[in-house]
Amino acid sequence: MTSDGPALTGIERPGGLRLFRSLERVAREEIVTAGTRVRRVRGQSFFRQGAVAHNFHVLLEGRVKLTQLTPEGQMVLLRLVVAGDAFGGVAALGNRTYPVSAVAAENCEALAWGGRTVDRLLRRHPQFAINLIEFLADRLHDMQARYEELATEQVEQRLARVLLRLVGRTGRRVESGVLVDVRLSRQDLAEMTGTTLFTVSRILSRWQDAGVIQSKRQRILVCHPHGLVSIAEALPGPNGGGAVPSDDRH
Amino acid sequence: MTSDGPALTGIERPGGLRLFRSLERVAREEIVTAGTRVRRVRGQSFFRQGAVAHNFHVLLEGRVKLTQLTPEGQMVLLRLVVAGDAFGGVAALGNRTYPVSAVAAENCEALAWGGRTVDRLLRRHPQFAINLIEFLADRLHDMQARYEELATEQVEQRLARVLLRLVGRTGRRVESGVLVDVRLSRQDLAEMTGTTLFTVSRILSRWQDAGVIQSKRQRILVCHPHGLVSIAEALPGPNGGGAVPSDDRH
């Protein structure tokens, strides 16, 4: 999109790229120029689960789906990567294998670094390593939270959460609400929620009747986000929070 | 327990402590001596979910349960930490809050480092940072795999996997099989599997009748591990694996 300093497209945008936070301009430039520009059109993949991991990526433009395929052939959609996010490839450090597949959900542009390069950069720029550690810790905590949800909540609640997360990551304000600005089929939503497309369809229909959302094919408009929130937090009723004890310190 | 060079108890044991791999002896010693020795008896906690995170830990002796409590008061058991593992505390880097609680499942001994100290050590020893990155990436992939299981498998399969994992981490060979050497109630197993203690109890009874395991109160003896494996891999029948394409390289 930018015309000047194209090597930084997307990189300078606010909010994104926590991975480069607190790095001096020189360091940042060294890291960015060490990467290779990669493009994928909708449907192409960056890498596939099981393949030997070569690259670490940061998405500059577009959306990427990270999916995992079970031995029985079921698909699970683990994460929707948006511009600014890093993905797939800490695996590239050891000579490992990608644990997920990464498919472009729209036309995409990313930066890619080979395993050796990442290793070199991490050693040269401790702040970069620390940023990566924080990024991974966040991903881990996120997965833990979602594991907990999957283990304890019902489908309707989980679907509400999925939608809210999508609104947060890809939402675009329009007159009648917030539009989830990615093409996602009922099947995709099911794979993100741990349910079936039938159940998703039924729930969305119900929500539409209730006026909370408005859904066309592969497109969802959230008219009344607060409605989703109260579904996500479960109707069971307000339970108080707990105290916050502390028994460590060194 | 030890009288001399106590700062290294458990640290030198083979297998454990990937976190200190490839570090020169001096670096390792610097890191270890920067930590504080911490002890907890069975039932005490190292830290609690929601408290401000002060420390990063490595377990030297004992077992620690990492649990997460839902807003509705349901418990989820995320991980059983064994000697050599790091736990709870990358959160200590930012001024964050612990996302889980860590409770000693037996008498424990650990090393703890404050957030500032960790930051300093990571900057001084890039290899340490890289080890931590790999550790976190492994945890993340593990969580992703378990998320997938929870999303797609049935309770019996998941319970079989949980048991197999326990055998791998805490199993002790005895005459009649492998003993899972931790006190775990049906309730604990349910919290690890995402089900109820009733369902766990029923399934274990069935397995016992089938001669696969032998279970007393809070104790499980796996007589026929292979039986568990075939349950975990699902009876549905053998489905072929897939090819391993590759479409990236830079």
Add this chain to the structure above:
DNA sequence: CGCTATTTTGAGATGGCTCAAGCTATGTGG
């Protein structure tokens, strides 16, 4: 303008949950 992917809806089956009741080790205080 027909073809195909997506979505909706119905009907029936069921895995696992809930709740209630009783059982059994374990260890504790008398």
Add this chain to the structure above:
DNA sequence: CCACATAGCTTGAGCCATCTCAAAATAGCG
């Protein structure tokens, strides 16, 4: 050393959220 208290475990019965499978309606796309 026994008897009771308690935490842990088992089992049954009924219910319900969600899955499965089938069929038809719809909407893009080429």
